Amino acid sequence: MAQARDSERVPQAWDEQLRARGYRATPQRQLVLEAVARLGHATPEDVGAEVRQAARGVNISTIYRTLELLEQLGMVTHAHLGHGAPTYHLAADADHVHLVCRSCGKITEVSPEAVRPLVTALDAGQDFETDVGHLTVFGRCGQCRP
Amino acid sequence: MAQARDSERVPQAWDEQLRARGYRATPQRQLVLEAVARLGHATPEDVGAEVRQAARGVNISTIYRTLELLEQLGMVTHAHLGHGAPTYHLAADADHVHLVCRSCGKITEVSPEAVRPLVTALDAGQDFETDVGHLTVFGRCGQCRP
DNA sequence: CTAAGTGCAAATCGTTTGCACGATT
DNA sequence: AATCGTGCAAACGATTTGCACTTAG
Numbered sequence: 001m002a003q004a005r006d007s008e009r010v011p012q013a014w015d016e017q018l019r020a021r022g023y024r025a026t027p028q029r030q031l032v033l034e035a036v037a038r039l040g041h042a043t044p045e046d047v048g049a050e051v052r053q054a055a056r057g058v059n060i061s062t063i064y065r066t067l068e069l070l071e072q073l074g075m076v077t078h079a080h081l082g083h084g085a086p087t088y089h090l091a092a093d094a095d096h097v098h099l100v101c102r103s104c105g106k107i108t109e110v111s112p113e114a115v116r117p118l119v120t121a122l123d124a125g126q127d128f129e130t131d132v133g134h135l136t137v138f139g140r141c142g143q144c145r146p
Numbered sequence: 147m148a149q150a151r152d153s154e155r156v157p158q159a160w161d162e163q164l165r166a167r168g169y170r171a172t173p174q175r176q177l178v179l180e181a182v183a184r185l186g187h188a189t190p191e192d193v194g195a196e197v198r199q200a201a202r203g204v205n206i207s208t209i210y211r212t213l214e215l216l217e218q219l220g221m222v223t224h225a226h227l228g229h230g231a232p233t234y235h236l237a238a239d240a241d242h243v244h245l246v247c248r249s250c251g252k253i254t255e256v257s258p259e260a261v262r263p264l265v266t267a268l269d270a271g272q273d274f275e276t277d278v279g280h281l282t283v284f285g286r287c288g289q290c291r292p
Numbered sequence: 293c294t295a296a297g298t299g300c301a302a303a304t305c306g307t308t309t310g311c312a313c314g315a316t317t
Numbered sequence: 318a319a320t321c322g323t324g325c326a327a328a329c330g331a332t333t334t335g336c337a338c339t340t341a342g
Contacts, residue, residue: 019342022296023296023297024295024296024297024340024341024342025341025342026296026297026298026340026341028297028298029297043331044331044332045330045331057299058298058299059298059299059300060331060332061298061299061300061332061333061334062297062298062299064331064332064333065297065298065333066297080226084330084331085330085331085332099268099272099274101274102277108272108274110268110271110272114264114267114268114271114272115264115267117263117264117267118260118261118263118264118283121260121261121263122245122256122260122283122285125256125260126245126254126256126260126287126288127287127288127291128245128247128254128283128285128286128287128288129285129286129287129291130283130284130285131248131283131284131285131286134284135283135284136282137264137268137274137276137277137281138276138277138280138281139268139274139275139276139277140274140275140277141272141273141274141275142272142273142274145273145275165317168321169321169322170315170316170317170320170321170322171316171317172315172316172321172322172323174322174323175322189306190306190307191305191306203323203324204323204324205323205324205325206306206307207307207308207309207323207324207325208322208323208324210306210307210308211308211322211323212322230305230306231305231306231307
């Protein structure tokens, strides 16, 4: 399962990426980034819990501030997979579309290829450039269909 | 603009639809339904403000409870067009997909035809039945593209 | 040393709930 | 008259903010 392993890797030289833009490389930021990488679809709450396994006392507001920063720097992204909190992943992993089943809640990731026709149609017909990484499709999965 | 006008009309015999299912037809429910019809993409907060133009003292929790009921009865639906509160419309108007521009915030409604290829592909490839009415596509509109 | 980052607590936003009173059937 | 619905206030979960203290550079 080399693919899953690759997708769970923190961006190389994450600290340099921060410093290059004038931000500081702190242990908290490293921990958040690692947690996001390890967890996959994780809410800020999830990330906080994971981080606290490694270091005690990292505050939830630091989690929020860090996720915001990392997103702004293009290292992570988020998607809304339900009514509650958004979920974060590494930006490197973001290149997929989420299918969320309304009945069983199952989340399937499909390649952007699957939505290529949509992207093309919207580009041509509406002059609209789709942000594929943020696309979530709600519906009903195979097992839950009548 | 007959289309816009039609799309802003409250379902006929809304009160009968309620009574037929054992619910009561109250002035508050009528006001909420009318507000949703009039406003289009409206948050519960928006609906509350609109309703209070017509009648004072309609409480926000009544707005929430009523929207939930009307949605359950299939008279309205909601979509998530951004980070904040969801927006409601008449179910009759729901048969469209939302394009949300990340730069200027503009919301464009496109016909489900535009996403037909996606729906078909997901059905065939993933055995997934897409809920088109709830589909929101984020990206960048023509005016904001580089 | 000094600005940037963090922890903490309080504030805010959106939404839900318990309960007593009022309105529809 | 009997329920159902509403208003009110409090509770709630998720997120943000102000401020004093800590730390990376």
